[in-house]
């Protein structure tokens with residue numbers, strides 16, 4: 001629902017902006033027929049692309065000044081600045097197959113490696129394969145983000161192997177960045193400004209330093225790159241909290257950064273340009289911690305660029321988005337992309353509020369409370385809801401009257417402005433401490449932040465208690481007791497409240513997200529000129545900070561993908577994704593179901609489960625998918641020939657394909673079925689490829705979804721040799737006549753067990769939805 005609303009607004013906006021000013025220039029991504037360049041008169045694709053602009057623009061203007069990017073690997077076509085009229089002229093060319101307006105996309109804003117079992121000292125056997133792979137040795141992860149802080153100790157190249165021979169990337173020079181910024185860890189760096197410049201007219205902002213180079217002025221890209229492949233750093237901590245070794249998931253892998261995100265966002269023409277060149281540079285994995293609400297596949301340039309990347313054997317890993325718990329909010333949901341949701345760790349940073357009446361309220365915060373005099377002192381508490389400026393309950397800039405907050409502990413509701421920013425506002429107004437209170441939207445989710453004054457964040461239940469205490473007491477008092485870092489005391493992993501949920505908006509037959517991975521309170525590298533709160537006023541200096549979001553989950557899986565890639569260099573992106581999904585955990589560390597708030601998590605929150613790198617290295621069997629099978633899948637979904645063409649660059653007759661492939665099922669590692677009003681059953685085909693030992697027997701075990709009968713044939717698969725493929729069929733029969741009984745959703749699973757080694761299991765969740773009449 002929300003997704004449709006958002007698309008609706010985008011449409012209205014672009015309509016009016018074009019309508020009001022006929023000669024106003026906008027950025028468009030123009031897709032061309034790949035075989036369109038027939039006349040030999042063009043010496044290159046670039047000249048061919050220029051010729052379209054030349055024909056379309058009436059003035060004597062230089063066409064090259066209008067061409068932003070010329071694409072050939074991620075997509076066939078170019079990005080250009082055009083007026084509505086020029087666009088109409090251009091669209092008349094038969095070679096033009098699609099035109100998409102520029103889209104602005106947002107970022108989806110250590111210990112986590114130990115949590116995932118990747119501790120090299122832990123247990124020798126299980127980790128053998130990863131050791132043998134050299135922790136991702138030789139793999140190249142391309143990170144599309146805000147750039148990188150190359151001097152961070154996380155990007156030291158101590159012990160790194162030489163740059164792989166196949167690497168063709170560069171270390172692009174720019175503001176405070178030159179070739180000596182790269183090394184054997186950071187092997188490539190580029191930046192893409194044209195789409196952003198065209199949209200915002202300038203690169204300089206007053207907000208903070210925006211380096212016109214691959215250097216990271218925001219911190220997000222430094223954080224995500226180090227999560228994927230950061231070099232181990234001892235005694236990493238955030239102002240004394242969370243101290244321990246920090247390292248990426250694949251410390252043996254190389255990093256190539258593509259800076260596509262600037263202060264005002266990430267623009268689709270820049271993202272596509274980065275994917276275009278990254279494919280040629282020779283990356284093995286693309287990591288994109290960005291997205292928003294879902295858009296149809298044929299409008300989605302990330303989906304289109306990823307298809308080409310996948311055809312070249314490059315795995316594309318993307319954030320699912322931070323729009324949970326709204327249903328169908330999962331973004332980046334193309335079936336050839338690995339879509340990653342967020343989970344919590346079992347690490348807590350307690351900062352407990354003790355009220356004047358002796359009661360305790362649990363809260364969390366990263367503040368070096370023990371080290372700072374008076375940080376824990378008792379103060380008067382104020383919650384300013386009236387009498388101040390508008391928005392004082394949220395502690396908006398300029399809303400707090402100094403006379404009322406000076407020297408006090410100020411209560412601020414979560415929402416509207418940034419959490420760390422609220423602390424800055426309280427501090428500026430003369431407040432001495434802050435209690436951030438969750439509202440009914442965030443419930444009990446703790447997103448811990450680094451604050452510029454003593455502060456804590458409490459859940460919704462606690463905030464109700466706090467406010468009624470304040471309301472009923474003449475002179476309410478409180479103190480915050482900082483508890484440092486506590487590990488292993490809480491139940492985890494659980495689904496993060498903000499993690500975007502399925503079912504997939506564009507393709508409900510594919511269960512999304514694919515897996516979840518740690519994304520709450522993740523400690524990773526941080527620019528050395530930025531304070532840990534990320535606020536421009538914060539002049540504390542750190543090498544690490546804490547961030548939360550599916551932005552943080554995505555690079556965990558990008559790193560694990562590098563581990564699998566270097567252990568099995570010949571595996572396709574589909575095989576690697578299958579390994580990640582079929583071995584994922586469905587229970588938490590207590591062996592109980594993974595929770596989502598106060599209830600067990602459903603498949604639309606977890607996908608196949610919580611990623612388990614140790615098991616993913618040796619899955620035994622994989623669900624392989626050839627690029628052409630995605631094309632058949634799109635045709636079966638009812639996409640038109642031209643839509644399929646613009647997504648996949650393959651010109652096929654969908655009519656013929658559907659005729660020839662009756663009853664086709666995409667060989668996806670999860671099973672997702674929708675029963676229409678009069679449907680009683682559905683048959684699904686799958687095929688498994690043996691990537692383990694020869695002479696292995698697997699038997700099936702089914703947990704049928706409620707109200708569904710499941711039959712599998714055959715019930716045993718005997719693989720005599722490695723690389724052998726075997727098929728099976730699943731019949732799902734609804735025992736409900738219509739969707740009116742109980743809920744319209746049920747879930748189960750289908751698991752193949754290795755008969756000799758039952759711990760080797762290949763699990764596929766089954767989701768069933770009954771369409772409402």
Ligand SMILES: *[C@@H]1O[C@H](CO)[C@@H](O)[C@H](O)[C@H]1NC(C)=O
Pocket residue numbers: 176177178179180181
């Ligand atoms: C490159 O940058 C480094 C460190 O910022 C500086 O010492 C060096 O002189 C620069 N080299 C060139 C060629 O600009």
Ligand SMILES: *[C@@H]1O[C@H](CO)[C@@H](O)[C@H](O)[C@H]1NC(C)=O
Pocket residue numbers: 467468471
């Ligand atoms: C505080 O008390 C007032 C009046 O008694 C009431 O209207 C309000 O809802 C209370 N607020 C909270 C947060 O308890």
Ligand SMILES: *[C@@H]1O[C@H](CO)[C@@H](O)[C@H](O)[C@H]1NC(C)=O
Pocket residue numbers: 153541542543
């Ligand atoms: C950050 O790392 C650098 C290089 O390893 C080190 O010299 C510096 O002391 C570190 N800074 C902090 C605040 O730990």
Ligand SMILES: *[C@@H]1O[C@H](CO)[C@@H](O)[C@H](O)[C@H]1NC(C)=O
Pocket residue numbers: 033097645651652
């Ligand atoms: C696709 O192929 C058909 C039949 O071969 C042809 O008529 C059509 O022009 C092609 N379309 C594109 C976009 O290439």
Ligand SMILES: *[C@@H]1O[C@H](CO)[C@@H](O)[C@H](O)[C@H]1NC(C)=O
Pocket residue numbers: 570722723
């Ligand atoms: C399996 O196939 C891969 C890729 O085609 C090949 O590299 C590998 O050697 C094969 N393994 C066996 C045991 O045949």
Ligand SMILES: *[C@@H]1O[C@H](CO)[C@@H](O)[C@H](O)[C@H]1NC(C)=O
Pocket residue numbers: 737738739740741
């Ligand atoms: C089907 O739906 C109708 C209307 O909601 C309901 O009255 C009927 O009982 C349902 N049929 C069955 C077999 O459950």
